[in-house]
Amino acid sequence: MTLDIESSTVVGVAHPLDPLSREEISRAVGILKAGPAAAESFRFISVELREPSKADLRNGVQVVREADAVLVDRAVARSYEAVVNLETGTVDAWKQLARMSSRRSCLMSSPSARKRAGRTRTLSPPWPSGA
Secondary structure, eight states: OOOOOTTTOOOOSSSSSSOOHHHHHHHHHHHHHHHOSTTTTTTEEEEEEEEHHHHHHHHOOOOOOEEEEEEEETTEEEEEEEEEETTEEEEEEEEEEEOOOOHHHHHSOHHHHHHTTTOOOOOOOOOEEEE
């Protein structure tokens, strides 16, 4: 799969709040893979429109199309947030998210791990199964 990440043309955007097109999502992923998410261990959780501020929209300011992305690097078990400028083809923000505490992670692990941590009960959703 080849991506032309040099092109800065935004195709088919009629309104600044239009969702990202397939081409814009591919462009954002390509920009991240060419930059900080180059390793094969990265997995994309979500890529969506970063909405411009209401003040900019009300004042008719020419807004920049940006994408928010959430990624996981499975090699080091860390997650990241990124902001990609689709017009300039740059990563404007790259932030590591907080790690889940070991106490919380034991709730999602095996029953034997919960028992070792002193937790014998699991949390159940308030609705019945199959609902």
